[in-house]
Amino acid sequence: MYELPKLDYAYNALEIAIDAKTMEVHHTKHHQAYVNNLNNVLDKYADLKDQPLEDLMKRFDSLEMDEKDKITFKNNGGGHLNHSLFWTVMGPEKQVDDKLVAEITSAFESMEEFRELFGNTALKHFGSGWAWLVRDENSKLAVYSLPNQDSPFMKGHMPIFGLDVWEHAYYLHYQNRRAEYIENWWKVLKFLP
Numbered sequence: 001m002y003e004l005p006k007l008d009y010a011y012n013a014l015e016i017a018i019d020a021k022t023m024e025v026h027h028t029k030h031h032q033a034y035v036n037n038l039n040n041v042l043d044k045y046a047d048l049k050d051q052p053l054e055d056l057m058k059r060f061d062s063l064e065m066d067e068k069d070k071i072t073f074k075n076n077g078g079g080h081l082n083h084s085l086f087w088t089v090m091g092p093e094k095q096v097d098d099k100l101v102a103e104i105t106s107a108f109e110s111m112e113e114f115r116e117l118f119g120n121t122a123l124k125h126f127g128s129g130w131a132w133l134v135r136d137e138n139s140k141l142a143v144y145s146l147p148n149q150d151s152p153f154m155k156g157h158m159p160i161f162g163l164d165v166w167e168h169a170y171y172l173h174y175q176n177r178r179a180e181y182i183e184n185w186w187k188v189l190k191f192l193p
């Protein structure tokens with residue numbers, strides 16, 4: 001049984017970027033729904049239930065599930081994984097990861113270049129989805145967006161952080177102003193200055 005993870009900060013702790021109401025609804029309603037739907041679909045597959053979710057996603061293509069259940073599993077298993085990571089990469093205080101900063105600077109020329117690439121990827125993603133910084137199959141850093149709740153694990157990549165650009169992540173406060181949401185989000189992403 002998967003459970004909704006607790007946040008280690010208050011819903012209003014990220015208000016510099018994300019308002020308390022959005023955080024509360026996002027966590028207690030949206031994420032909870034992914035958890036519930038994931039548990040429901042896995043109830044039919046005793047052999048898959050106790051395997052790590054990351055592993056199931058990595059071998060998603062070869063999972064033996066009814067086609068409709070497989071889509072439900074992808075959307076909600078991905079939703080649970082993506083949001084569980086999302087809450088932990090944000091925080092009210094910066095915890096800059098110097099090693100990651102050095103790696104990003106070397107891979108993308110500069111932190112500014114990286115922010116521009118990642119920000120544009122998030123901004124230009126059409127419809128619901130996420131922008132991702134991942135480690136690819138060769139351990140190289142890569143930036144891309146994925147639709148809906150697709151997980152980088154499905155591509156054999158390890159997500160480092162992702163930005164949720166579903167409207168439910170920002171619409172209450174920002175309405176259609178996704179660019180402003182992205183710009184402010186850097187302030188609550190813990191790992192980067």
Ligand code: MN3
Pocket residue numbers: 026030083164166168169
């Ligand atoms: Mn979301």
